[in-house]
Amino acid sequence: MRRSLIAVAVGSALLALAGNAGAQGKASKTTQVVKPPIAQAWIDVATFSGMMGGMPGASVMEGLSGLFGGKKDGGNRFGMTQAGSSGRWLDVTLATRKNPSLTEALQSVPTGSKLAPTLALVATPPDKPKAVPESDDEVSEPEPMERPKGKIYFYWGCGETVRSGQPKVLDMSKASPTDFAKFFQARRATQRGAHQGAGKPVWPNARDTRKVPEGASLVGEHAFSGDGVPESFRFPIGAQQDFMPAIDLKQRDSGNATQLEWTALPTARAYFLSAMGARGEQEMVFWSSSEVPETGFGLMDYQTNPAVDRWLGEKVLLPPSTQKCAIPKEVFGDKGAMLRMIAYGNEASVAYPPRPSDPKIAWEPEWSARIRVKSVANTMLGMPGMGDAMRGEESGQKPQQQSPGALDLLKGILGR
Numbered sequence: 498m499r500r501s502l503i504a505v506a507v508g509s510a511l512l513a514l515a516g517n518a519g520a521q522g523k524a525s526k527t528t529q530v531v532k533p534p535i536a537q538a539w540i541d542v543a544t545f546s547g548m549m550g551g552m553p554g555a556s557v558m559e560g561l562s563g564l565f566g567g568k569k570d571g572g573n574r575f576g577m578t579q580a581g582s583s584g585r586w587l588d589v590t591l592a593t594r595k596n597p598s599l600t601e602a603l604q605s606v607p608t609g610s611k612l613a614p615t616l617a618l619v620a621t622p623p624d625k626p627k628a629v630p631e632s633d634d635e636v637s638e639p640e641p642m643e644r645p646k647g648k649i650y651f652y653w654g655c656g657e658t659v660r661s662g663q664p665k666v667l668d669m670s671k672a673s674p675t676d677f678a679k680f681f682q683a684r685r686a687t688q689r690g691a692h693q694g695a696g697k698p699v700w701p702n703a704r705d706t707r708k709v710p711e712g713a714s715l716v717g718e719h720a721f722s723g724d725g726v727p728e729s730f731r732f733p734i735g736a737q738q739d740f741m742p743a744i745d746l747k748q749r750d751s752g753n754a755t756q757l758e759w760t761a762l763p764t765a766r767a768y769f770l771s772a773m774g775a776r777g778e779q780e781m782v783f784w785s786s787s788e789v790p791e792t793g794f795g796l797m798d799y800q801t802n803p804a805v806d807r808w809l810g811e812k813v814l815l816p817p818s819t820q821k822c823a824i825p826k827e828v829f830g831d832k833g834a835m836l837r838m839i840a841y842g843n844e845a846s847v848a849y850p851p852r853p854s855d856p857k858i859a860w861e862p863e864w865s866a867r868i869r870v871k872s873v874a875n876t877m878l879g880m881p882g883m884g885d886a887m888r889g890e891e892s893g894q895k896p897q898q899q900s901p902g903a904l905d906l907l908k909g910i911l912g913r
Contacts (some may be wrong), residue, residue, distance in 0.1 A: 607717025
């Protein structure tokens with residue numbers, strides 16, 4: 498126990514196992530030999546809030562079913578940190594080079610997790626082979642692609658009025674592939690997190706479908722064990738990597754704009770908001786909170802700490818002290834929009850033993866682990882009571898009268 502706590506090098510990023518190592522090696526006369534860790538773990542931590550849960554990764558109607566009286570609880574399954582309904586979610590993956598066919602493992606978790614003493618990690622069974630037709634002589638011709646019609650409008654920045662030079666407009670009936678590429682170009686620094694694969698046990702799984710209980714905390718010591726997993730694989734998770742609070746996003750109409758307000762989250766590194774709506778049948782509208790043109794299509798997910806810090810400097814993301822943002826009414830009018838907000842937590846990487854400072858000494862980690870954290874809110878723009886309605890639904894109360902209006906807005910946006 499004591500040996501592991503002293504040895505853990507919090508902050509020795511997984512990037513150092515590859516590209517970073519080469520960069521540091523070039524700066525010195527001697528290139529340090531860096532070997533991949535024997536075992537690796539990925540831990541994704543997520544909090545979702547709002548009427549839409551983890552959409553758009555989840556089914557639209559599944560996300561709305563609980564709000565409108567249908568079946569609400571879809572249970573716990575791997576991948577809910579990407580498309581979970583409201584609540585706290587945890588995805589874990591483990592792999593070891595000493596046993597590429599690892600099928601089962603255990604993760605010891607602290608009492609505060611309310612899942613103690615262990616999580617049972619199980620590898621996903623391989624897909625069954627698909628039947629091949631006896632005869633496949635016919636070659637089908639690809640369907641001719643029809644050029645899309647309509648226009649896409651893009652606005653950006655928080656404020657009461659639309660800024661000069663906006664919106665950017667893409668006429669899909671005339672745009673070239675280069676025009677499309679420029680219009681949809683977006684920042685992204687999402688690295689591999691928890692994932693499924695052969696020889697990589699995961700949690701949750703069919704054997705252990707427990708959901709993260711309310712009030713659970715990951716703070717404390719964690720350990721992995723299994724065939725081929727080093728006995729030293731033990732490390733603490735601190736408060737910076739614990740479940741983030743839910744984003745309590747409130748809306749109010751100020752006349753010329755929709756004012757968005759929230760309580761700053763204590764462990765947030767930055768914020769980003771985006772919205773998507775429609776004008777009629779052939780016009781789409783996008784908006785983001787960035788001070789510079791950034792659609793944010795790649796930002797609604799975990800991002801690395803250096804990238805978040807860099808984008809804060811570029812004014813793409815909102816500082817952690819920010820508690821409000823306004824969307825001009827001119828952007829979406831009275832058509833409504835799907836609104837998303839993300840609070841980036843602090844990613845942490847740990848490895849044992851720590852990297853030697855002497856480049857002449859090879860670094861041969863026994864294990865490494867990456868913990869990623871985020872909090873995401875999804876709701877409808879222009880529905881100020883939606884947060885309260887969602888909380889009422891969770892407490893067993895009936896939805897308020899504005900619920901059918903939200904469904905109508907959603908149908909209009911999706912063209913259904």
